[in-house]
Amino acid sequence: MYRAAKAKNGTMSHIGLRRERKRCIERRKLSAYCERTGPLRAAGHKTIGGIEMIGEKDKLSRRKLLASLGVTGAAAIFMNSSLLAAKAGNHGLSVINAAYGPGDVEECNPLHRCRCRKTTIAELRTNSSPDADTLYFVADRGKEGWFVYDPGDTASADNTGTIVVSAAGARFKRVIGDEPLNARWFGAAGDGSTDDTAAIQRALDTVPASGGSVLVPDGVYMINALVALKPNSNTNLLLSPAAILKAIPNAANLYHIVNVINKDRVTIQGGTIMGDRNEHLASTGEHGMGISIRSSRNVTIRDTVIRDCWGDAIYIGIDSGSNQAACENIQILHVTCENNRRQGMSVTSCIGGLAFGSRFIRTNGVEPQSGIDIEPNEGDAVRDFSVVECDCSDNKGSGIAIYGTTADNARDNLLEGNVCDRNTRGIQIRGASYNKVLYNSCSGNTDMGIRVGGNTKTGKNQYNQFIGNSMLGNGTKGIVVEGTSATDIGYNLFQSNLCKGNQNEGINLTHARYCLVTDNQCDGNQFGIRLVGATCLHNDVSGNLIVRNRYGLQLWESSYNKLQGNICNDNMQAGLWLRNKSGWNQILSNTCIGNGQEAHNTYDNLLIAEMSSYNTIQMNTARKGSGTVRPRYGLNISDAASSQNFAINNDLLDGGETASFLDAGTGTITASANRL
Incomplete structure (x- = not known):
């Protein structure tokens, strides 16, 4: 029978009828569930709908009841009430009220x-008489869910979330x-004013050692970053899309909103983590x-926005305590790090890792101000770390930097398919060896596209x-090797790069040795390719x-190099030019x-x-071409x-206007002559 509320005129209201119908349907669902899991079953051990039906004399033990609830999810009967409450937050309707109304007790089985x-x-x-x-x-809003009394437990502590202890000691x-x-x-x-650090940490500490997840629903959760949230091993910290973990403003030089230290298999996914750079209580x-992430292994950050931090959005390094092991296998996937003050991400100690499909943008405030900085501290190393298809643009420093502190502690890293545009420098590799920089865009930077030194x-x-x-339209140089007579920069490969419209050199090697520069296109720069310095030796510039x-x-003052098979056409002054003691x-x-396109016959x-x-x-082949502006000489050895x-x-036929x-x-030796 439906028990419907009546309208003021004594008739049954449509709203009341719908509400009572829903109550009845939910009761029937619960009764059907309890018939399947209750203590009395039909004889014959039949299976109906995948559930074993035992004989009437076989009572279902309490352990089996709880196991059944765990598998099927008793809360799912009421539309997965806990998750619904998580999504609804404090404004969600109590699911139990939708099913029961104001009633207190329901018999959920025909056999009671x-x-x-x-x-x-x-x-x-x-509760003094638990059953x-x-x-x-x-039915507390935000805490909805099913509980059972465990008479065999007299020791578990009250954590407010999964274990509640009564005044009489019932768990x-x-x-x-x-x-x-x-x-x-x-x-x-999650109200934007309460310090939620301890509450979320209780949830994290409740995850069993075997593993589990903590969900942070939509809301703004204020975090004491001087304490930090500390996930344990085998923990997934899941932030719903509109969940924000925000640092409570402080005056500290060092803080962490989330601190993964000496842990294994941790995932942080979703939501936003927000620092206090706009409210920080100090200026230094x-x-x-x-x-x-410190001295940890198999850590993944996925689909998370991290912004407005006083320092770095993400820091990957070592535990400064007794366990100073390098991080291993760190995955940064589809993450956005924006408007952080020092770095988008720093990697100072890591063996094996990946940043993929992420954004490290608008870093500004205090040096180095890079999107990503791979920079091991002395005694540490970063190896086999890959940055693939990331956007590292609009940073005050570099888009991506690899900065070694010893001869080989930043090596075997990969930068591939990234966009490093509109920074001061697109990519820089300094003091680092055996790295690969492949198919990146480094365009519109105020200084250079790629810096090596x-x-x-x-x-x-x-x-x-x-x-x-691709190096397009950078403020100074496309690719530059910035060596000195004291550096040891050599054996680097520059191949199939596009350097177009840069203010100075397309490719510049200064004091570099044994480098191969091949199959590049240098178009519309101040210099196409330029080699500079008395110790710029034994380089091969070909094709x-x-x-x-x-x-x-x-x-320029560069010797013992090979320039072979290059096409040097339609440049404004000399096509190929040796100057200042280049021998x-x-x-x-x-x-x-x-x-000679800048001036005819000049x-x-x-x-x-x-x-x-x-x-x-x-x-070599030289031709003056058929344009109206033509070069003066095909080959000019200009001074004594x-x-x-x-x-x-050399084939110099019709090589110059003069x-x-x-x-x-x-x-000059011309023993075999030239075609003139």
């Missing part, structure tokens, strides 16, 4: 073998099943972290690979397309056509000048101080 009672946490704590055969439904335990622990069960308010310091800790930078990157720059391919170089099989296709001596110039150059077998070949040098 189990009972369900609506109650509150406060009532459980004052082991009763399911207690706690009531929440029936959870497979659902995560809800931070609101443990007293987290730089180490207020959103998430710190030593640093104050170590001058060694070797065996790095820079392949397929590059160098067009429409002001200067094509130039050597003993091999200039082989290059093509220079239509250079500049040259190939120019050897300013004491550049003992160079081999062989098998440029001596003993070996210029043979002449194909001008030899003003001393002792």
Whole structure:
């Protein structure tokens, strides 16, 4: 029978009828459930709907009842009440009221073998006569769920969320099943003013050692970052999309909103973690972290926004205590780190890791101000860490930096397919070796696209690979090697990069040795490719397309290099130019056509000048082209101080407007002649 409320006129209201119908339906669902799990069953051990039906004389033990509740989820009868409450927050309707209305006790089985009672946490704590055969439904908003009395437990502590202890010592335990622990069960308010640190930590500490999850529902949860939230091993901290963990403003130099220290298998997923940079109570310091991961393994951060931290959004390093092990296998997946003050992410000690599909943007405030900074401390190492398909743009420092502090403690790392645009520097690799930088965009940076060099800790930078990157419209240089006569920068590969429209060099090697620069396109820069310095030696510049720059391919005081098979066309001044004591170089099989575009009959296709001596110039092709602005000479050895150059077998026919070949040098060797 439906018991419906009556309207003021004595008739049954439509609202009351619908409410009573819903109550009746839910009672029938619960009765059907208890018939399947209750103590009396039909004879014959039949199976109906996957549930074993035992004989009438076989009573279902309390343990089996609880196991059944855990598997099927008693709360699912009432539309998964705990999760519903989590989503609804403090504004959600009590699910038990929707089912029962104001009634207190329901017999949920035709045989009256189990009972369900609506109650509150406060009532459980004052319950002086607990019943082991009763399911207690706690209806406190945000804490809804089923509890049972465990008469065999006299020791468990009250954690407010899953264990409630009455004044008489009775332990009531929440029936959870497979659902995560809800931070609101443990007293987290999420109202933007309450300190929720202890409540969420209670939830985290309740996760069993075997593993489990804590759900933080929508809301703003104020966190004491001087204490921090500390997940244990085998824990998933799940933040709903509109959940925010916000640091309570402090004046400290160092803090962590979430601190994963010496743990294994931890996941942080979803929501937002927000620092206090806009409310910080001091003006100094730089180490207020959103998430710190120290001496931990198999940690994943996924789908989380971390913003406005006084220091770094994410810090990956070592425990400063007794266990100073490197982190291992850290995964940063689809994370956004935005408007943090020092770094988007710092990686100082990690063996194996991945940042994928994430954003590290708008870092600004205090140096280094990079999107990602891979920078091991002395004694630590970062190896096999990959940054793939991330957006590291609009940072005050570098988009991505790898900064070694010893000869080989930042090595075997991969940067691939990232966007590093509109920073001061796109990517920089300094004092680091054996790294790969592949297919990244480094465009529109105020300084350079890619910077390679030593640093104050170590001058060694070797065996790095820079392949397929795009450097477009940077404020100074596309790719630059910034060495000195004291650094050891060598054996690096620069291949198939696009360097276009940069204010200075497309590719610049300064004091570099044994580097291979091949198959690059340098278009519309001040210099296409430039080698500089007396210790810029033994480099191979081959097969590059160098067009429409002001200067094509130039050597400045650089010797013992090989320039072979490059196409240097339509540059504003010289196509290929050796200057200022550049000697003993091999200039082989290059093509220079239509250079000198800045002024007619003024500049040259190939120019050897300013004491550049003992160079081999062989098998090159020079043509003046068919444009209205044409170069002066095909090959010009322009001064007497440029001596003993070996210029043979060059095809200089119709190489310049004035002449194909001008030899003003001393002792030039043309024994096999040239085609003029």
